[in-house]
Amino acid sequence: MRFGIVGSGIRGRMYARSLGEAPGVRVAAVCDLDESSARQLGEEFGAAAFTDHRRMLADSELDAVIVATPDFAHRDVAVDSAQAGAHLLIEKPLATTREDIRAIHEAVEAAGVQCLVGFENRWNPAIRRLRELSAAGRFGEVLTQNILLSNTYYVPREMLSWAAKSSPAWFLMSHTVDAAGWVADKAITSVVARGSRGRLASLGIDTWDVIHALLTFADGTTANLTSTWVLPDSEPSIVDFKYQVVGTEAAVDVDLQDQSVRLAAEDYSWPGLLGGELDGRLQGPPTWMVQSFAARLLDGAPVGPGIADGAMVTDVVLAILESLETGAPTPITPSLAGTSAVSHA
Template sequence: MNFAIVGCGFIAKKHATAIQNIEGAKLVAVCDKVEVAMQPYTEEYGAKLYTELSDMLQDPSIDIVCICTPSGLHAPLAEQVAAAGKHIVLEKPIAMTIEETNRIIEAANANNIKLAVVHPNRFRPVVQELRKILDSGKLGKISHANCIVNWNRNQEYYDQAPWRGTKQHDGGVLMNQAIHNLDLLLWFMGDAQEVFSMEATRLRNIEAEDVSTGIVRFKSGALANVQASTTVYSKNYEESMTIFGEKGTVKIGGANALYFEHLQIKGMDEGEAASLKEKVKAEPWGTPGHERIIADMIEAVKEERTPAVTGEDGKKALELVLAFYESAASNKLIQLDKGATV
C-alpha cells in the first residue's frame, strides 16, 4: 500500500523507516510547510514533495496518510485526510481536546476510513507477556497498580521547536510522554472512574507541567498511583508498571519498561519465571512499535477490521490526561463518567 506523511519533524522518520521495513508498503509522498524538512524523504525514499496537503490528497495512489504534526494541528488535518478517503495513522495524542477528538472520530466514520492512533508501547514483548498474564487470570483480583515515568527532557529539548511544552500544541509530561503509559494502564486495568492529581512546573521553562502525580480509581474498584516527570537528572531513570493482584505481583521496568523486574505468581515456579524473564531479555524491543502499528493498519484495511489501537482507545487515554489536568487545576476529584470538561 502507498503511504504519505504529513509533518516532517523528528517522529516522521520513525514512520518512514517503518514503512520501508514492511513488505508491500511504500512511502510515495510527504507534506510540510518547510521544504528543507522534506528533502531527506525524496533523497532516501523517492517521495514526492508537497507544501499543501490539499494538493497531495489529490493523488489517487495514496492509500494511508501518517499525520506527524504538532498535536494541536491533528484535528483539522485528520478531517481533511478523511474527507479525501484516505486511511489515517495518527500520532499520539489523538488531539488536545475531546471536542477535537470527536471531530476526528466522526470524520473517520462518516468517510468510512480506518483510524489508528500511535500507542506503540502495547507491542513491546514484555508488555505483550504481561497482557497474556492478565488475560489468563493468574493474578486473580487486581488490588492496585503503580505507573511511573521519571525521565529527562532537558531545556534544549523543549527549545528545539516553539510549540514544545505549550498547552495549545503539546502539553507537558502527561500529554507528551506519559500518555503512552496511561494507555497501557487503561489497557491493563480497564476504564477509569475517577482521578485526583497535582502537578507543577519545577525545572523546565515551559508553559505546561514537567512533573505530575495522581491517583486513579477504576470502574473495577482497583486503584493506581501515577507519577510522571521530565525533570530527572541527567538521563531517563525509570519507566515502570507494577500490577498487584491477589495471586501475584508483576513489575515491568528499567529506563524504558522493557524487562520483568519482578515476577511472582502463585503456581509459577522459579524456573518458569526465569525462563520468561530471559525470553524477554533476549529481544527487549522486539519489532519496533511504529512498524507494528503501520503493519496492523495494512492488515486492518485488507481484512476490513478495526485497527489494534483505535480512535476510541486514543480518546480514552486523552480523557484520562485531561482529567488529571482538570483535577490539578481545580484541586478536586474528577469523575470520568461525567465526561471531560476540557
C-alpha cells in the same frame, strides 16, 4: 498500498523507514510545513514532498495517511485525510480537546475509513505480556498498578520544539493511561492529580515539571501514574520507564528501560534492547505498530486501538489537567456518546 506521512520529524522519518521495510506498501508522499525538511525526507524515500497536506491529498491518491504532527495539530490533517478516503494512523494522543475528538470521529465514521491511534506500547513485548497475564487471570483481581514514565531535560529542551504547548501529561501519560486501562481491562471513572511547575518555566518552557495522577476504576481499584520532564541529562537513558502490577494472586515488576544492557565508558548508559536495527532493519514497538497497521489494511482486517481508545485517553488526560488546576477529584467525562473510559482492543 500508497501511504502519505504528515510530519517529517523523528517519528515521521521512523515511520517512513519502517514502511519502506514492509511488503506491499510504499511511502508515496510526505508533508511538512518546513519545505527543506519535507523535500529531504521525500528525496530519501522517493516520495513527492509537500508543505500543504491538502495539496498532498489532492495530488497523491493515497490509501492511508500517518499523522505525525505535534499533539495539538492532529485535527485538520486527520479530518481532511479521512474525507479524502484515506485510512489513518494518528500519533497519540488522538487529540487534545473534546471538540477535536468529535470532529475526527465524525469524519472517520462518515468516510468509512479505519483509524489506529498510536499507542505503541501495545506492541511492547513486556506490556503485552502484562495484558496477557491479566487476561488469563494470573494476577487474580488487579488491585493496583504503579507506572513511572519520565524523561530527562533533553526531551522538552532539545527534542520537542513545541514542549511549551504540551506537558508530561500529554506526551508521557497518554502512554501510561492507555496501558493502565488495557492491562486492567476496566473503566477509569475519576482521577486526582498533583504536580509542580516552575523549573522548566525558568528555562523558557512554561509547562508542568512533575505530574502525579491517581486513577480510580469503576470497581474502586486504582492505578498510580508519575511522569516528569526534569530528570538530569546525566541519566543513563533519556527515558525512565517502570511498571508494577499488584493483584490478589500475584504481583509483577518490569523495568522497561534497564533491559539488562549496561555500558560503562566515558559515561554510564543503558543502550536497551528494544529499538535500533537487526540485520539492517528497524525493530521495536513503533516499527512493529506501523507495520502491523499496514499489514492489516492489506489483509482487509480491522485495526486498533481505535478512536474509542484514543478518546478515552484524551478524556482522562483532560481530567488530570483539570484536577491539577483545581486540586479536586475529577470525574471522567466521555467525549463520545455511548462510550466509557475503558480500552478493550
